[in-house]
Amino acid sequence: MAEDEHGGELRTAHSSDRPTNVGTAILPHDGFEDPGVEPHRHRITDAQPERAKATERVLIILFFVSIAASIFAIVAYFAWPIDRNDITSVRANNLWLGLGIALAMLSIGIGVASWTKYLMADHHVIEARHTTRGKPATRARAVEIFATANEESGFGRRTLLRNSAIAALVALPLPGIVTLRDLYNGNNPDPVSELSHTMWAAGTRLVRDPSGTPVKASDVTIGSVFHIVPEGLLELEHGMLEAKAKAVVLLMRLPQEQLKELPERKSWSYDGIVAYSKVCTHVGCPVALYEQQTHHLLCPCHQSQFDVTEHCKVIFGPAARPLPQLPIAVDKDGYLIAQGDFSEPVGPSFWERRNDYNA
Numbered sequence: 001m002a003e004d005e006h007g008g009e010l011r012t013a014h015s016s017d018r019p020t021n022v023g024t025a026i027l028p029h030d031g032f033e034d035p036g037v038e039p040h041r042h043r044i045t046d047a048q049p050e051r052a053k054a055t056e057r058v059l060i061i062l063f064f065v066s067i068a069a070s071i072f073a074i075v076a077y078f079a080w081p082i083d084r085n086d087i088t089s090v091r092a093n094n095l096w097l098g099l100g101i102a103l104a105m106l107s108i109g110i111g112v113a114s115w116t117k118y119l120m121a122d123h124h125v126i127e128a129r130h131t132t133r134g135k136p137a138t139r140a141r142a143v144e145i146f147a148t149a150n151e152e153s154g155f156g157r158r159t160l161l162r163n164s165a166i167a168a169l170v171a172l173p174l175p176g177i178v179t180l181r182d183l184y185n186g187n188n189p190d191p192v193s194e195l196s197h198t199m200w201a202a203g204t205r206l207v208r209d210p211s212g213t214p215v216k217a218s219d220v221t222i223g224s225v226f227h228i229v230p231e232g233l234l235e236l237e238h239g240m241l242e243a244k245a246k247a248v249v250l251l252m253r254l255p256q257e258q259l260k261e262l263p264e265r266k267s268w269s270y271d272g273i274v275a276y277s278k279v280c281t282h283v284g285c286p287v288a289l290y291e292q293q294t295h296h297l298l299c300p301c302h303q304s305q306f307d308v309t310e311h312c313k314v315i316f317g318p319a320a321r322p323l324p325q326l327p328i329a330v331d332k333d334g335y336l337i338a339q340g341d342f343s344e345p346v347g348p349s350f351w352e353r354r355n356d357y358n359a
Contacts, residue, residue: 066171067168104168119161120152195246196344198243217271217336250278256272268339270328274325280299
């Protein structure tokens, strides 16, 4: 028998030294004891069948609550519609639709997790893995294991619990299907055609938002930036928010020599003054930050950056195309006016990609 450096006895384990109980074992050759697993503690649902039945009833209720919440979300989508002229209507629609979907997901999540925790068989299983296809007897054993698992989980035996869970899973995606499908029904206009036209027209003055003050070319200094909308838009009673969201532009002035304009677009600016759509071509967020030194526009949502000196081409981020440019000029009184509408659709590029796919 060997001794360690402190005089203690070192013992080499042999297979004959293994204890007979499953909880602990001495591993051969390494001298370390396997701590095993803790003694299995039975759940109250294992010891008391009536508690298991009560738990099953609670889970069934949860699954039916999930079904009801999914149906409520669909009803809420139509019961609290979004009024295109009233931005506050979006809050009610999002609130009740979101609460319905959230409750449906929460109920089904708690139900499934509780089913596995309190009702399915609770014991440790150790199974050897084979790297090659098993023999017919092995495959037959696998089928037997699946049958045993079905029996232990109660999936085949607890029919009401199983069916309510399946129904909740089927109902869960319905609110999303209804809301997304409603975007493409005949009552809604095609997004590409809607985004291809704004209130900008030849001769329309550029005015500041929200004051409505017309802008003279002399008002725009190098390094300044103005939030601009078409003249007359602020007086609209209906559809103002939607029209404004499409037509809003940013107006800036750069040193003329720093503009790298394409020959066909040289007439779109005036003495270094340029105007570009404020709607990001990624997902439609407002491009709100302007770096005076670099002449870059930044979208704060996903960090797309556009270079104003080169027709707002994308220099960073997920945006797929440059910001649309608004051709501008000056009228006889020195006020900045639009030469016409944008030459391309404003807003997210995925509308155009979807149109290409359909073509």
